[in-house]
Structures are given as C-alpha cells and as structure tokens.
Amino acid sequence: MARLARSEVFDPDEIAIAHVTTRTVRRCFLMGDDPITGKNFDHRKDWIEGYLIHYAHFFGIDLLAFALLSNHAHLILRTRPDVVATWNDNEVARRWMMICPHRRSSDGVPLTPTEAEIRSIAGCPVKCAEIRKRLSSISWWMRLLCQRIAIRANQEDEETGHFFQDRFHATRIVDEASLLACAAYVDLNPIRAALTETLERSDYTSVQRRIDSITTETANDQAVSITKLRDHFLAPIAIDERSGQIGPCASQSGDRCSDKGFLPMSLEDYLEMLDWTARQIALGKRGITPADTPPVLKRLGLDSGKWCELVSDFGRLFCTVAGRPECVDSLRSHHSHRRYHLRRRARELLTR
Template sequence: MARRWLMICPKRTDDRGNPLPPSESELNTIRNCPIRLEQIRLRLSDVSWWMRLMNQRVAQRANREDGSGGRFFEDRFKGIPVIDDESVLACAVYVDLNWIRACMAETLELSDHTSAQRRIEAITAETQAPASNPTSAPDDPSEAADRCVRPLADSFLAPVDLNEAIELPGPQPSPCDTRCSDKGFLPISAAEYLELLDWSARQSAAGKPGRTPDNLPPILIRLGLSPTVWLELVANFDDLFTTMAGLPENIDQRRGKQTGRRFHVQKRTRELFAQAA
C-alpha cells in the first residue's frame, strides 16, 4: 500500500516527471505510522481522491507542455453561472458564432460542429420529410417512438424552446436514448433563435455579405436590447461576464456561498444594460 501510494504521489521524479521507485526510508515513513497508513488506505479506496490525483497529474503535464502554470483550467476554459434568459441567449449565440468569428465559415450552415448547424439540418430534414399522419395526436406514443427510431441531426441536443406557461416544472426525461432530457432552455422557438443568430452573424462579422434588416428580430424587442448593445454582448461575452452571467441587478442579488460577498460586475456591462433600459 505504501509503495502504491508513493508511485502515485512520488517524493522523487525523473527529468520527464515520471515517478522514481520509493526508497526503503520513504516506505518506512508510511509503514511505521498507523495513522498515516489508515489515511492512505482510505484515500486509495476513494474515487474522489483518485479523480483529484488524476486531474493534478494531467494539469502538471499540460502546464509543462504549454509552459504555463496554475490550475489546468486557468486561461484555458472558464465556467461561470448563467442566471437569466438574457445571458443564456447571449451565451448560446456567442458559442454558435465561434466559427464565423474565427473566419472558418461564412454561414451557419457551414459552421461545423456547432449546435446551430445541427438544428438547421434537423429543420431541413423535417421540412423535406413526408407529412405525418394528420389523425394522430401530437403526443401519440407511436409518433414519439418513430422519432426515436429515426433521430434527427439535433436529437442529442436540448430543445431550444421552453414554454414555462404550459410545461410542468422540474425535469422532463426523454423517451429516447439520444439525450437525457426534453426540457428546453430559452423562451423562444428554434426558428426564432436561428433567425436572431443569423442576423447577429451578418451584423457582427466584418466583411461578410448581408445588410441590416429593416425590422429587428422580435426577440430583441422583447428583451429591450438595441442592436448595438446586443452585438457587443455576443461579441465580448467572455470579457463582459467574468464571474457570473446575467442582468447586473440579478447578479447584485447573488452572494458567494463561502464568502457571502457580492459578485463583481464589469463597469462596461452595467453601462450596456443601462443603455438598453
């Protein structure tokens, strides 16, 4: 047990970071201490400790390869709470526009590996598919079973539309094995989301063809966001929201679980939402 632990958490490593076999003195520091031995026994049988040590090893190796330091997710990925519909929508658009922003695609249809592309493919397939039996009810089990047997391109994605007025609160398990839940995440339809996404892409991608529509998408009017405010939100989402994403007044009401302190809201974020008010 002592040897196994010291190979996982070595006292000494070679030039490549690989553990060196423990010496007898290193082994005896564990063997001769019953309290330490029992502690290590518990840790070796704890899945949480195993994950912790694995993450540490991955982080150390990645940092060596990248020439960086700190936690593995530092400056690589960022996960922050997204607490209201406005920020969920802005975050979704921000992610779906990655390919266009990086000049790797000109249209949503050509933006590979994005949920937008999958949703467009699914809508296209549904449009071209033969009409379903008009006498069957919308929630007919046979219709649902057919959708599971012949899944669409976006069948593994969460639905867009969330109608809280008619849908029951709580989880909505999916009858298909392609996804866990059939619960949506935005109070708009998939068509409205794609319309807004397409409009945002044409407006925010410099040098792309297209023009500003005469009438703004209805969702912008409902959210009370001007085109300028909206475009800056989806273009700089990562910079505008550093600890939590949401309306400033909603963030101000939250407190950290451990410290009880407020979350910081960027000055520019407050200015943008003040313009939209």
C-alpha cells in the same frame, strides 16, 4: 481581484447554467490545422463530439450549446440535480458504470454493467450518494472529457504532459438575456473567427446540428423515423413557461438528460436571430440587415448596437457570473457570501 473558488459560485444542489471553456496548451492548434507541423487534427473534434453525445445520454446535465474550434472549445451546460433525484440507486449506478465502465468491447464501447457491478455502488449508501452528486457535476463532466481527449491525443502523438491549459473556466449564467447572448456567442464563434460565413457551414457547433435536423426532417420524414436527428443529444431551444411541462421533464428518448428547453422562443426564431446578429458583426458579409430589430431583442430590452457588442465580446465582458446588474447584485457566493464583480461595460450594456 482574486477569482472566487468554483464552490462559491456553484451549489451542487441547485440547477445552474454555465458557459464553460477549455483551451489547448500554448494555444496550439491541436484540434485543427496545425501551421507548424502542417497536420490536420479535425478528427479530434469528432472524438469530443462523441464524448458530448455519450455524456449527454448518461450525466444529469443538459447540453445547451457547444462549439469546437482548433485550439479551444465552448460548452453551455445546465446541471440537473432535480432529474438525478428521480433516479433510484440502481439507475445511478448503471449510468456511472456507462460513463466510467469496468469493461469495454474490443472497439472501446462501454459494456452494460453486470448486477454485481451495479450492486458495488447501489449497495453502498455513502458511495451511491457521492456518485449521485458527480452525475450532475460540471467539474466531473469536464474532468472526464479533458482527461480522455488528452490521453487519446498524447497516445496518437506519442507525447506526454498536458494537452489542455490548467482547469476549465466556467461563468455562471443567471438570467435570460445573458443566456441568449451566451448561446449566440457560442454558436457564432466560427463566423467571428472568420472560419466560415454561414450558420449551416459552422462545423462542429450546436447550431449546425440543429440546422441539420431541420433539413433532415423536412427533406425526408421517413428518414426521421429510422435515423436519429443530428441534435438528438442537445436540449431543445424552446421553453413554454405558461403551458409547458413543469418539473424535471426527464427525457422521453433517453438520448439526453431532460426535454426542457431554455429560451422563450422557437428554434426558427433563434436561427433568425443568429443570422441577423452574424450580419451585424461580420464585416463584408453578404446580405441585407432586416429593417426591424428582431422581436426577441425588444422583449429583452436590448437595442441592436448593445446586442452586437454583448454577443461579440461576451467572453471579455463576463468572468465569474453573467447576468443583468440587478440579478448579479442580488446574489452572494455560497460559503463566504461575497458579492460578485460585474465589469462596468457589462453593467452599461445590460442596464434597462
């Protein structure tokens, strides 16, 4: 079955959540320990994380989770055209100029755009409308990210050609259960790949950044006031649909697009769920499985066996759209109005 065009799955005017993956050419370890050359390229993960922090600051997109490995990367992104709609034309131009600057400092940092540079976009309604769409576009986020990493890596290696395979792959997440499973799948990637055994040692992941922020805040309250927490660019975990703020919820700090959470649980509950799930999947891992299934699984109608399979095989189970069968079956592609295909095993796991 031919894969649907991305424009069929994602409407630029709708808020959408996507699990995005990109892989280096020929699955080479171009972002870690290369067994062929013996070189270590972990510093390229620092490059990627630096771009993620910068993009989270200026794009109209929430970064929910990420995991950077030696030959591929996982991101969970939420488009926020509703937040972008609150920005005036000058703000749209300023943000784009900070993403694609005309001028940089000697160390490569984008310089604040001049009034003339801002007017070159803000003064043209057609151009400004196009830039406004780009700011909440996953395609533009990934296009610029992959281009810039490829250019830096090729310059470093004195090579030419592709660094990443083809285009990135994106799976749309359409319900809460699939989003939780996808977030666990991404944050547990280093453990599943046998690169580490614990969450706090899962380098270059969003869960490690969230844990670092908790330990920093607990150990030194004064440090928090003068130093940004390690997860300042990530969307918060918890969302309170009853008493929480409704609407765009633009970020108060400016470090991220918005302050809206994405899961109906606290960060502590999320970490406990991840730890429990890691113990179920990683054979030979130390620790005792909790006697009772975490409450969140009961709320979502998932038993422990189904949950572990859903998390460990998320990338194989879902292709274009991820969600419960009733949610996926109710959707149609935007232009041809075709149904989305959901693998039989995915249907079995997510059927209540």
